[in-house]
Amino acid sequence: MCPAFAAEIYKSVKLSTDGRSSRHARVDEEEAYDDPTEAGPSQPPPGDDDEGDYGPAPPPEDEDEDEEGRFFGGGISALESQALNYVNKDTDAAPGSEAKVDAAWVRRAALSLERKINRNAELRARFADDPQRFLESEADLDAEIKWVSSITENPAMYGEFVRLGCAAKLVGLLAHENTDIAISAVEIVGELTDDDVADDENEHWTTVALACLEADLLGLLVGNLARLDEAQEMDRDGVYYAIGLVENLCSKEQTAEMVADNAALLRWLLERAQKDEKPVTQNKQYAAEVLAILAAVSRKTRTLLVALDAVDVLLQLAASYRKRDPEKGGPEGEYMLNLFEALTCLVDEPEGKAKFVEAEGVELCLIMLKEGKQSKGPSLRLLDHAVGGSSASEVCLKLVQAGGLKPTFTLFMKTADQQTIRTLLTIFSSMLRLLPANSPERIRMLAKFVEKDYQKTARLVSLRQVYVSRCNSIEEEIRTEAKGMDEEAKLAMADGWLLKRIDGGLYWLQTMNTILAWLVAEDDGARRKIEELLASRDETLADLKGPMQLQFDQTDGETEDGREVRDMLAALMRFLE
Secondary structure, eight states, rough: HOOOOOOOHHGGGGGGGGSSSOOOOOOOOTTTOOOOOHHSSOOOOOOTTTTTTTTTTOGGGGGGTTOOOOSTTOOOOOHHHHHHHHHHHHHHHTTTTOOOOOHHHHHHHHHHHHHHHHHHHHHHHHHTEEEEETTHHHHHHHHHHHHHHGGGGGGGGGHHHTTTHHHHHHHHHHOOSSSHHHHHHHHHHHHHHHHHHHOHHHHHHHHHHHHHHHHHHHHHHHHHTTTOOOOOOHHHHHHHHHHHHHHHTTHHHHHHHHHHHHHHHHHHHHHHHHOSSSSHHHHHHHHHHHHHHHHHOOOOOOOOHHTTTTTHHHHHHHGGGSSOOOOOTTHHHHHHHHHHHHHHHTSSSHHHHHHHHHHTOOOOHHHHHHHTTTTTHHHHHHHHHHHSSTTHHHHHHHHHTTTHHHHHHHHHHHOOHHHHHHHHHEEEEEHHSSOOOTHHHHHHHHHHHHHHHHHHHHHHHHHHHHHHHHHHHHHHHHHHHHHTHHHHHHHHHHHHOOOOHHHHHHHHHHHHHHHHHHHHOHHHHHHHHHHHHHHTTTTTHHHHHHHHHHHHHOTTTSSSHHHHHHHHHHHHHHHHH
């Protein structure tokens, strides 16, 4: 039977996605196989001419057990067992010698896999109405698929594995009529594309990942997911393996964008994350996690997710945590955080910000701030990203219109948590930058710093002093390191010193200085108050300018957003002279 015919038989399955045409093949164990001429195990007994074509060493004995009765016993006859034991003798005696995964091993494995695929396809075609006639070949094929995972011991052989067509054959088995076979194939493809390999052997990982994708991995994966029933443990595991495989493909931008191009897969992930479950299951949490990973990959993947209304879907899911906390001791807490993580990435894009406002995301976040549940921190971070960037004017306006000034400034005055304070500072800085001049919303924002005898302005100056002290200590360390260095050596150290300054709090000092500069520029009373507060610390307005000048110098003027930031900083620094 030719390989093309076998592939057609298996791939025809994906034309039916109702989940009813392809299930597990089973027979009772007491039924005997009464036609020895058709038993056709692909592995001959010792002495046969094809003895060397069995592929990798067999799995441990406990994998031969079949508690659920999906296959006839372990799928290996007594005669075949003797043959396998014979092959294993030398391996047991000299570990690593005979079992070495090299080019010859890959060629043998490829031939063995092809034979088992063709044999099983032939028997299925001939005895479609009599499962017991092809059941043994099914068990052989399932075992062979699992043995193929041995190649992960030597990723350098991935190229040969692909060249011989093994990757494509393995992917084709995702459409096998027996979902157990399909699940095994998904599991092994997942092992081949594990992100540990991606970290260490990028070239080899890319070779096998792209080969699998070119063989329609994603299309077959979606078709396979449609027929799995998570009420069954094996199918539930299959869904987990499938989501894990998608996560693996997200480990590199190139393959992640190919995943995001598959709208059917994205819809499935969104639907799986929405499935009503109490408690939240591992697969539901995992679907949300992969959505968050995809949203973080690139602008392209974020844009595609936004087009599928992911912002609205995720906000609806997150809304259930506005007045309650996730269930303790399960995956629900991680699930909630993944929802917010995905949203945080999506609202970084202009399209995501527009959808966020349209779906009343600002109002939802403000409710969560007031309720004080576990969603409080993630919702504040989500607001921070939503108001950031040059395209966030509409979000800033909505934040004021929805009554967001009171809860954010109240939190600013009361909290001692540094991370919360930093998030609030970036929100305030973005709003002062983007709220339209002379608009009612901007006036209300400035009034918050003026009210109660500039109480919030004084709080800001007090917080700034902490970061001034930290940054001064870092500068002293850098001056000590620079002593005796020539200009070339100092230039070589410049990037490292910049990172050291940022770690010491330079970015937050720059943010606070920018907010104070806005107040100086827009309100004479605020200017006098800030000068008074600085003077009590032996500083002047000119001391705000140094860190801002460094920010100006480090900002990329080639991008639109960078040019706007530089123009803003230049204008503000003139008011500090």
